[in-house]
Amino acid sequence: MKIAVVGGGSTYTPELIDGFARLRDALPVAELVLIDPAAERLELIGALARRIFARQGHPGRITWTADLDAGLDGADAVLLQLRVGGQAARNQDETWPLECGCVGQETTGAGGLAKALRTVPVVLDIAERVRRRCPDAWIVDFTNPVGIVTRALLSHGHKAVGLCNVAIGFQRKFAKLLGVAPERVELEHIGLNHLTWERAVRVDGTDVLPTLLARHGDALADDVRMPRALLDHLGVVPSYYLRYYYQHDAVVKELRTKPSRAAEVAAIERQLLDLYADPHLAEKPELLSRRGGAYYSEAAVALTSSLLGGGTAGDVQIVNTLNHGTLPFLPDDAVIEVPAAVDSRGASPLPLRPLAPLFAGLVANVTAYEHLALEAALKGGRDRVFSALLAHPLIGQIDYADRLADELIAHNREHLTWA
Template identity: 65%
Template sequence: MKLAVVGGGSTYTPELIDGFARLRDVLPISEIALIDPDPRRLAPVAGVSARMLAGAGHPARITTASDPAEGAAGAQAVLVQLRVGGQAARHLDETVPLSCGCVGQETTGAGGLAKALRTVPVVLDIAERVAEAAPDAWIIDFTNPVGIVTRALLDAGHRAIGLCNVAIGFQRRFAALLGADPGRISLGHVGLNHLTWERSVLLDGREVLPELLDGHAETIADSVGLPAALLRRLGMVPSYYLRYFYEHDAVVAEQRDAPTRAAKVAAMEAELLELYADPAVATKPELLSGRGGAFYSEAAVDLAAALLGDRPGPLVVNVRNGGTLPFLPPEAIIEVPASVGPDGAVPLPVDPVPPLLSGLIAHVAAYEELAGLAAMRGGVDAVTDALLAHPLIGQASVAADLAARLVEAGREHLPWARGEG
């Protein structure tokens, strides 16, 4: 089996390789093609990846390519994990919104829109080239903002499914608190990508969320950046990204006085690439744990194995809503447990969602639809409309000001802003 990774020069990639090596019985792979246009990143990442596989006794070979069609030829699954503009663009995503008093984050709010504007067209172009070389391959999107990118891929007719590591992170965290094997834990996970809540935690089919909140609310609250009292009152666990909504003003104040995450990650990436280039390094560096993406490799392996027919089962993925959440249009992309197999993913039934959640979900889903249109069609007016629809912006003067700033800051990656399309 061949698996291709678009954005294979990412410093994330050894996390993937580590998972592939450890879970070889779940997903037998004979070739991993790393695809990246930047040879300065691709060469050291490919080198350490090959050494990691060899050290683990894994038979797969690492191949490299700069062209997606060349690298994806013959692949059964293609993972997309790219970052258009690198950490420099991410820095703008995190700082430009702050200049207008809004949260600066690369996937939530205005920063997430800026990322979508430059990312969606690139991913769609790559997907077209992948489809020509590997028409039957599944495209697994880990590129943020996952919900918007996944919808664009599906709207364009690609065999695509979105993946995030939030759910598997909660599963592993809850399992550790309960002293249980993660495989015994299933989640009542509901919402949109980076806008989700855990409404149920089942251990061997038994509800244990009240028990978790009774005994570990403070620990869980620390991990999501929200007050323990809020979690107890809600009777559920919001993801970390809900902090940007529930504690917006406090987050903005913190961000104004702190270095950006982009700056921290850029420094970390430089150090990681030096480590990867060292021929003596043949295992995943400890430094990589600070890079983010915890359990990404396990989630990717599980999803690829399910899609390719080896281990079908329920997994939390980003998929078309259909009629799962009746307050959203069928075309919306939701993040819920789904039955995943060779024919794709079908959302499992979801208990009725209360207004406290459904109102925010519907609000953000409407923004995501407008964000996708802005990314596809371009135009300052379209960007302004998306910002006006977002619950974290929503004021006409702020939306107009911020749209102009985002477009100017991202001009390098927006052909339409340069009058080229």
């Protein structure tokens, strides 16, 4: 089995390598190829990846290349974890929207739209190369904004499933609070990528969410950085990203007083690269936990294994895939993030209880924005950018959308072929 990782030069790749090494019985990788144009970083991370495999006794072969086509040849699965423009572009996504009084964030709002516009054309080009070089391969997309990128892939007929680590992070946290093994915890996770709620937490089939909220509500509220009273009122656990919607103005005020997350990550990455250069290092360093993306490797291994036929019948995983009537108030071609049965044919969402209006309204609104964002990413044009911004619930005002459209284009001109 050959796995290709596009964006293999990411400082986060050792987390993925560690997961492949530890979970080799679930996903027996014979060859893992890291693909990235950043040759110097790729050399460091590739060498560390080999040491991690050797330390854990994994017999698989690790290679790396800057040649995308050569790396893709014969792959059974292709994992996408790229960042067009790097941390410098992310830093812009997180700063210029604040100057307009809007949240600056890399996956939602104006910053998220900027990232989508930079990313979608690049991902679609990679996917076309996958279609030519390894047509039977599954694409697992971890590249943000996952919902929009996955929708782009699926709308162009690619074999793709989107993946986020928010759900597995909650599963692990709930399991720890409850004192049970993570495998016993099943989530009723519903919504869109980075716009989700945990409506039920089942242990051996019994919903223990009310108990979790009663006994650990303060800890959960601290974790998602929202008031305990809100969680009690909603009766669910919202993802951290909901604070951008529920507390927009307070978050803007907070973000204006501290360095951007991109600046923090860039500093961590510099330290990580220094560590990776140590020829004696043969495991992921503790510092990597501050980089973000916890438990991504476990989720990626489980999903890839199921897609390649290595799972068990009825594997259920939380993924980004086509709606197909699961949420009846959304179009069939919307991409939602929900539990799905996954096998070699792809991901099929499980039937879900109706979504209450308090949540459904926001989901419908953001889905409409994502449709317009994809149109802007595929066809370009300031008018399409303006429409997407105007439709976004974090913006939604003419003056804001007008100014943000100009700022977005000015800061991303080098990545926009139509600008």
